Amino acid sequence: MKTVAIIKYNAGNIRSVLFALERLGVAATVTDDHELIRQSSHVIFPGVGAANSAMPYLQERGLDQLMLSLTQPFLGICLGMQLMCRHSEEGDTKCLGMFDIAVRKFPATDDDGQRIKTPHMGWNSLYNLQSPIMKGVDENAFMYFVHSYYAEISSHTIAACNYALPFSAALQKDNFFGVQFHTEKSAAAGEQILKNFLAL
Amino acid sequence: GGLTKRIIPCLDIKDGRTVKGVNFVNIRDAGDPIELAQQYARDGADELVFLDITATNEGRKTFAELVLQIAKHLNIPFTVGGGISSVADASRLLEAGADKVSINSSAVKRPALVDELALEFGSQFVVVAVDTRLLNEAGEPTLDYTKYPVEAHHYVHTHGGRQATELKTVPWVKEVYSRGAGEILLTSMNTDGAKTGFDLPITKAVVQAVDIPVIASGGAGQKQHFVDVFTEAGADAGLAASIFHYGEIPVPELKQYLATQQIPVRL
Numbered sequence: 001m002k003t004v005a006i007i008k009y010n011a012g013n014i015r016s017v018l019f020a021l022e023r024l025g026v027a028a029t030v031t032d033d034h035e036l037i038r039q040s041s042h043v044i045f046p047g048v049g050a051a052n053s054a055m056p057y058l059q060e061r062g063l064d065q066l067m068l069s070l071t072q073p074f075l076g077i078c079l080g081m082q083l084m085c086r087h088s089e090e091g092d093t094k095c096l097g098m099f100d101i102a103v104r105k106f107p108a109t110d111d112d113g114q115r116i117k118t119p120h121m122g123w124n125s126l127y128n129l130q131s132p133i134m135k136g137v138d139e140n141a142f143m144y145f146v147h148s149y150y151a152e153i154s155s156h157t158i159a160a161c162n163y164a165l166p167f168s169a170a171l172q173k174d175n176f177f178g179v180q181f182h183t184e185k186s187a188a189a190g191e192q193i194l195k196n197f198l199a200l
Numbered sequence: 201g202g203l204t205k206r207i208i209p210c211l212d213i214k215d216g217r218t219v220k221g222v223n224f225v226n227i228r229d230a231g232d233p234i235e236l237a238q239q240y241a242r243d244g245a246d247e248l249v250f251l252d253i254t255a256t257n258e259g260r261k262t263f264a265e266l267v268l269q270i271a272k273h274l275n276i277p278f279t280v281g282g283g284i285s286s287v288a289d290a291s292r293l294l295e296a297g298a299d300k301v302s303i304n305s306s307a308v309k310r311p312a313l314v315d316e317l318a319l320e321f322g323s324q325f326v327v328v329a330v331d332t333r334l335l336n337e338a339g340e341p342t343l344d345y346t347k348y349p350v351e352a353h354h355y356v357h358t359h360g361g362r363q364a365t366e367l368k369t370v371p372w373v374k375e376v377y378s379r380g381a382g383e384i385l386l387t388s389m390n391t392d393g394a395k396t397g398f399d400l401p402i403t404k405a406v407v408q409a410v411d412i413p414v415i416a417s418g419g420a421g422q423k424q425h426f427v428d429v430f431t432e433a434g435a436d437a438g439l440a441a442s443i444f445h446y447g448e449i450p451v452p453e454l455k456q457y458l459a460t461q462q463i464p465v466r467l
Contacts, residue, residue, distance in 0.1 A: 015271065015295070015296075015297045016271060016297055016299070019271055019272045019297060020275065022272065023272075023273075023275065048322060048324065048325075049322065050322070115411060117411050117412060117413060117436075118411070119323070119324050119382065120203065121203075121324065121382070121383070121413055121436075122203050122204060122206050122246070122413070122436065122437070123203070123204045123206065123246055123466040124202065124203050124204065125202075125204075142204065142466040144276070144277055146324045162202055163202070163203060182277070184275075185275065185276060185277045185299065186275075186276075187241060187275050187276055188275070190275065191275060
């Protein structure tokens, strides 16, 4: 029996993740209850917001230590993924550190001196896919992104994307997964990733 | 790889129903916004905009309920607009599941609303819609761009484009950008409904004035018009209503065409 916990904290638009799961026929609980989270089969850590306001909130409730100790499949989405990295330039914030990667702000211009708009907003394609959660997702599949900070490419990268520079669109280390894009808003390709995650 | 140009159908909603005619083969009930929205999502629309054109409080309530249903059923992002004049209004729509809100006349009336929304929800949530029109010295609409340069003569309009303001469009978009707008939805009254193509001069001027995405709207009548607004004006997205609703230019056909013209699109 799948029991999905969505981490409740001070970041917005958790509802769209809940609805995406509903469309897949999976009920989820939005909660900050340690015991409920620990006992669930899958944990999703979504979020739209800022790293420097999210981290203190998580720490005050002990959710940082709890999340680090989890062993079931765990998926961070957008800000959630960035918070799973080591450090974010957003407010110079020390983050959870499941992935030993820095999160940086997109540069104002690319290598050719072309202006770079932030946030990186819209549909962009993935490449170098390599993880069970990318099963059935085509190389160059499009996902919907909205973010101004990015995680660097690293050995944990399971999907890359280009915007001004190559960055990590998805990460994995052991049971910890992260996606920078809004898998819950990325049409059928995004749903495939959620399905794969729930099948783990 | 790289960010694609977005194609955005816009649905006008009144009392919970779509108002403009819809001529779609696969739709059972042409007035049902959810069915229409889902069909657009299946067709490959990149995003949708829902504008509430209801004037009554009762209608506004119906709209908020509709937004919740849209959020439940739609697997692509959507923006909602119409009648949002406070953080509380926007908050209700965010709670219902909207990805972004669009504000227009209320921002002109009280520009601080842009700051308040950006601070509360983040810039990515705040679309400022700007209705604009080129006016001559007598305040009459004109299309004479050689005589009336866009920076000096394109004016912001409110109330669905009916009412001219003293605000010049290019400085206005710079202002809302600096106040925290995350995106500009630019509709030219000069071209809106004419199907002769987007207003390229003002779109280009706005694209160059700000470092946030610009959605061009008003005037699309042919597939080539989208190519023009992307390549010549540098718009990030193209929005239209009737050409999509009446099936004049089906979204899949448009996107295929754009791809053949080397425009990066999601197929």
